[in-house]
Each structure stands twice: as structure tokens, then as C-alpha cells.
Amino acid sequence: MQSSFDKTPLLFKQVCVIGLGLIGASLAQAIKDNGLSERLVAVDRHVPSVDEAIKHGLLDAGSTRLTDVVAGSDLLIIAVPVQAVQAVFTDIKAAMDNGQLATDCIITDVCSTKVNIIEAAKSVFAALPTGFVPAHPIAGAENSGYHARRANLFVNHSVIICELATTSSSAIAKLQQLWEAVGATVMPMAADHHDAILAHTSHLPHLLAFNLVEQLASHDDNLDMFRYAAGGFRDFTRIAASDPKMWHDIFFANERAIISALDEYGVYLQTMRQLIIDKDSTALMGLLGRAQAARRHFGHMLASTPYTDTSAMSASYNITPSNTVSGTITIPGDKSISHRSIMLGSLATGVTNVTGFLEGEDALATLQAFRDMGVSIEGPDKGRLTIHGVGMNGLKPSKTPLYMGNSGTSMRLLAGILAAQSFDSVLTGDTSLNKRPMERVAAPLRDMGAVIQSTGHDGTAPLSITGRDTVGQPLQGVEYDMPVASAQVKSCLLLAGLWANGTTTVIQPEVSRDHTERMLSAFGYPVTVDGNRVSIEGGGTLTGGDIAVPADISSAAFFMVAAAISQGSELTLTQVGINPTRTGIIDILKLMNADISLSNETHVGGEPVADITIRSSNLQGIDIPEYLVPLAIDEFPVLFIAASCAQGRTVLTGAKELRVKESDRIAVMADGLQTLGIDCTVTEDGLIIEGKGIEGKGSNADSNEVNNSQPVFGGGHITSHHDHRIAMSFAVASLRASKPITIEGVETVNTSFPGFAELANQVGMSIEVHDSRA
Secondary structure (H helix, E strand, O other), X not given: OOOOOOXXXXXXXXXXXXXXXXXXXXXXXXXXXXXXXXXXXXXXXXXXXXXXXXXXXXXXXXXXXXXXXXXXXXXXXXXXXXXXXXXXXXXXXXXXXXXXXXXXXXXXXXXXXXXXXXXXXXXXXXXXOOOEEOEEEOOOXXXXXXXXXXXXXXXXXXXXXXXXXXXXXXXXXXXXXXXXXXXXXXXEOOHHHHHHHXXXXXXXXXXXXXXXXXXXXXOOOHHHHXXXXXXXXXXXXXXXXXXXXXXXXXXXXXXXXXXXXHHHHXXXXXXXXXXXXXXXXXXXXXXXXXXXXXXXXXXXXXXXXXXXXXXXXXXXXXXXOOOOXXXXXXXXXXXXHXXXXXXXXXXXXXXXEEXXXXXXXXXXXXXXXXXXXOOEEEEEEOOEEEEEOOOOOOOOOXXXXXXXXXXXXXXXXXXXXXXXXXXXXXXXXXXXXXXXXXXXXXXXXXXXXXXXXXXXXXXXXXXXXXXXXXXOOOOEOOEEEOOOXXXXXXXHHHHHHOOOEOEEEEEOOXXXXXXXXXXXXXOOOOOEEEOOEEEEEOOOOOEOOEEEOOEOHHHHHHHHHHHHHOOOOEEEEEEEEOOOOOOHHHHHHHHOOOEEEEEEEEEEOOEEEEEEEEEOOOOEOXXXXXXXXXHXXXXXXXXXXXXXXXXXXXXXXXXXHHHHOOOOHHHHHHHHHHHOOOOEEEEOOEEEEEEEOOOOOOOOOOHHHXXXXXXXXXOEEXXXXXXXXXXXXXXXXXXXXXXXXXXXXXXXXXXXXXXXXXXXXXXXXXXXXXXXXX
């Protein structure tokens, strides 16, 4: 039978598996099931296992002695305990000497140590065979032995191959083909590095588990200890049920690396012991918080998935049309302000308490980056954070690349901060982020003296940033005339300017969002704003304090449009940020004749906020003023939905920035609109939309006179290109659709608006979230 993997041609004439334990038998079964060898033979001291394997048709032949079955094998797989490998090499050499095996046959192993395996081969063979390829599949199971075998044991697991200088490239390539054919991913690694990594990630945890069980079993009250052991003990010590002989051999075989790992663990253990003795709450919370977050973070970084990954990468919305929304709701916290609260709070002196923090993927990526650089951060807990600032020069180098997930804001703003630090840094992100342009910040930072290397011809991430200790001089303040209004570029340069000699001035062609300037002032750092010129002097300090994050107007925009385009609707959105550099969405909707009112206006943490109420409206198509474009740049996808429901034509120009967001938002929105039956034309810097709204019966002030009952959109299948704003915008379109709409790639909605579907359903929409893995 063939597996579901790509059909692989016959790779070997005869494979000989030496050792029919879990790994050896599972690999034999996978080779058999995938038809990778003409013949399959095995050697094992346990006669019943050999007999049963032959009886089941797994093996063509088997024996307790290598010489009985090995003749003619072109691949030998050694799957015995590490201490027994040298004896196997001796038998293999004897088979080569007597002509049973070709001297260039491929010899590999599956042992979890590599240096000692290579040394054992050197002691047996005069020169290492050209077919010798040390390997280690990172796979296993609780049960062991022949009966525990599983042909799918290696699916989606890594296999490390040690490419020796003496090994032929054809042998390495052929073994890689074999492992990939059984579903594994092959990774090259030097033998000594392999042993050091495995000592920390596998051997040390097993050693500690065995030791903890032994410690508890040695207590006089051991029966009660085991009787009342909590789940944590059971989870942590589960691996102590492994084969003692195997681990005895591994601990001796990898002695040097394991002792090093134990010594390092002892230092960390002593540090935690002292923190508890000293009752150092801040430091202990920092250690525990970093560990908790890192446990989740590294999995997403290695998989290049969105940070929280609360749903599969294949998630979709299946939406049944509804025609009205109503109620009073609270929108999640502002993403832009959440990012900046972490950055400035971490660089401040003293403690910063944040409320209303957006627990979305993008902001969490920023939070994790500062934890990686040594900042103690408690939370998030229901939007609350406590940040223990390290001061302007207190950041520490991360031991790994800083992973930004899908957050362009995190990467661009952090580039400015890191360009001024003493240490080297690398910024990377998921597949989508690593395709987005980063030269827009890298180039002006280089003008300040930063040393930044972007990737490829297009200047994308990963970004490698050389520290000032290597460069030998601080950044220098510059005057930078921005070609395009961009809050991210402006903020990047202002943040770099905190450490620069002299004055850093950014000149904007149009006013862009000013959250960085406002928050710097809130942290006690003077910023000079003169029209479109923003300046900052380097060398100051930031002082921690309380930051209240208002509701995000970019997220509120989806519900504003939802109420405006639907029939008989009225929605109130509480305490939304109405920063004048962010209210383009309100200004544009009002120009389109939307019924919007603001109430309870006040200030929170230096930012203006208000309750926003919006009712069903007879929208009119307009030529969108270019001066409003930077003030609504993130809201245009949902504004395109509003324009489609308006009476007459809407024209957008001066919006090239939309083409380099998480997707080309102009092209992607146009494709989706056309799929749903809207006539629109893409231009170089914008979009022309022919609205399908019907003229109302009377004044817009009376919602009963609004004519929003007729469908504007058809149904269909929309691809969001994993862009959160595209996904949410087409969800809003369902309020004026005649048929169901399916939207693919909605998992990234968590980057900015966790809980969007639940909140939309609360006010009257009908969104079913579907995970295609289920």
C-alpha cells in the first residue's frame, strides 16, 4: 500500500534493519508501506520479534545474526542501543571483508548521540566508509518494542543528518529521499552541535525526570507523595517510564554535553533558589513570565505561524446573510498604542501599568521581543500589564532572532530602537511579513549611521542590525523628508533619535497618526511638533507611569460600516480612541452622508476618546480627499464595502501605501468585490468603485427613511490572502449580501481583533468559524 505522501520510486534493492525496537520497526514498516525497497530484512536478538515480523509479511528474511541476512543489502539501518553500535560496526566490516556487502553501501543509524557513534566507526574501519551517514530521527512514543511500531511515527517530525566530509553526496541525498518519503523533514547539523542540543532538550529532561521520581520514592512518606501527586508531576515525570538501559547508555555516551547542560541547569536552579529566599517578586515574576511566554512563542516562531495561533492556518468564515445590527459594545484596545506602551514602558525608569492592552498576535509579538531582551513583564491578564522598565540602556541581546509574527509595526519600530543598541540583533517574521518592504525604515536609519542588512533585492526581512559597540559610534540626528506619509517610518526614526547625537527631525508630506509623539510626552520625553515637522533631542530619559489604552478606532471601523450599510441598525461603540490623526474613517463616512454622532468625549492617557453611535444611512459616493488618506489608511478595505453600498461612484487616489500592507489591499479587495458582483477599477494609486446603493425616501436623520433593504453583493468564495482587514471587511459585506459568503484565511484576524466573530454575532451577524483540520 502507498501512503498519502508523494509517490517515491524504489530507492533500494535490499534494506537491512538492525534492531526491531520502536524506531527500527517503525522505520521498517514505513519503508514497507511506501514501497521503498525490493526486499526488507532485519536482525534482532529477540527471536519472537523477528518471527512475528516475517509472519506479518513485514520482512522477507530475519535472523539473530547479521551474516545470515545482510548479503546484497545496499542500505543498513542501525537501530540498537548506543553502547552496542561498535559491535554492529565490527559485524558490518566483517561482511564487507568477506564480500557480502559492497564497501560503498549506505550505513546509517538512528541513535540519539552522534559524536560517539562516529568515534566508534573510526575505531572499527581503517577509514570511514563513503556511505556512512549518521542520523537521528526526533521521534518517539511512550511504548517501546516491536509491537509499538507505527508507520506514521516520523510524519511531520525532524530527522537530523550529520554530513561528514568523508561521506559521498549521493549517499546523503539518497538517505534524505528515504526520510522525506516516510514523512519526515531532514535537517543537516554538525555532530558535536547535535549532541549539545540534544543534551539540553532531551537527555537533561529525562535525567531530571528519573532523578525526581527517585527523590520522591526515597522519602519516608513516599506513598502519600505519589498518591497525591498533581498533574504537573505526572506530566513531567512521564518520560521516567522510558527504558533505563537505553538512558544509562545515552548518559555515558554523551557525557561531556550532559555534564555541561547539568552545570548550566544548576546555575539557573541556584538563581531561582536565591530569588525565593530574597523574596524578589519582580525578578521571579520576570523569570516565570519569560519562561511561560517562551514555551508558546518558540513553537510559532519555528513554524512561522501567527503568534497566538488560536486556530488553524486553514480557518475560514462561513457567513449567512443578515440585515441588521444593534446594541452597545466595547471594542478591543488600540493596537498602535498597545505596541508603543510596551516599547516605551520597557525603556522607561520605574514601573509602567497598562490597562486596555490588546491581547492580539501583533502586540503579543512586541511583548515577547522585549521579554527576550530581558524585560520583566507581568501579564497580560484581562488587558492589564505591569512592565518593569530597564531604562534607556538596560536592554540585553536576545539569544535568538526576535520573531515579529505578522506585525509590520513591531518590526519597523523595533528597527529604530535596535539600531541604537550596543548589541547585534536579527528581526524576522512569518512568511507574509518577510515579504514586506523594510528599506523604507532601513535607508533613513543608515543615514543616521545605523548598520542594517536587509534580505534580497527587495529589501525585506530578516533584518540584521549591527550593534553600536561594533560600529564604534552613536547614531547621529538627521533631518528626514519623508516621500510618503507613514506613521511607522516616522516613529522608527523618532525612537532611534532617543539615542542619537543632536536633533532628529522628520518632515511629513501629510500628517500621520501621532501616537508615538503623544506617548513620548506621557513618559516625560519632550517632543517638538511644528506643523508637519516633528523633532526630538537625543540623550533624555523616560519615566514609567500609567497608560490606559483606548478602544481601537481601526477595529471600530468594521462596526461603523456594518451599522451604516444595514437596515434599521443602531450601534454604540464605547470609549473609542478619536485621536485626530486617526479619525479619517469618521470624516470620510460623514462625507458619504453617514449618520454618526459622538458623545461622552474625554481624555484617557493623553488620548481623546468618545462613545460613537452610528445608524443606518443613505451613503453617497464621493471623491475621497487625499489629505484624509493617511488618516484612514488601515480602514480603506472596509470603506470599500461602504462605497459598494453607496449611491454613485467613489474614487480613491493617493493610496499607494495600501499596496504594501499584509497584502496588496487594493488588488485583493478589488478581486473580492468583483467576485461579489461589484464593478470596480484598480488604478496605480487607488480604486474606483461603482456603488449599487438605492436612493432613500427621505432625510437621513430618520432611520425609517433609509433604504438599505436591497442586497448589493451576491454570494461567493473570498480569499483574504491571510490579511485580517480583508477578512473582516468581507464579513461586514454579508449584511447586504443575497447569498452566503465564505472567506478563507481568517486566522490572522487575531493579529488585531481577537474575538471579532463572537462580537459580530452578538450584534446580529451570523458568522460560523470553520477549522478545516477538524
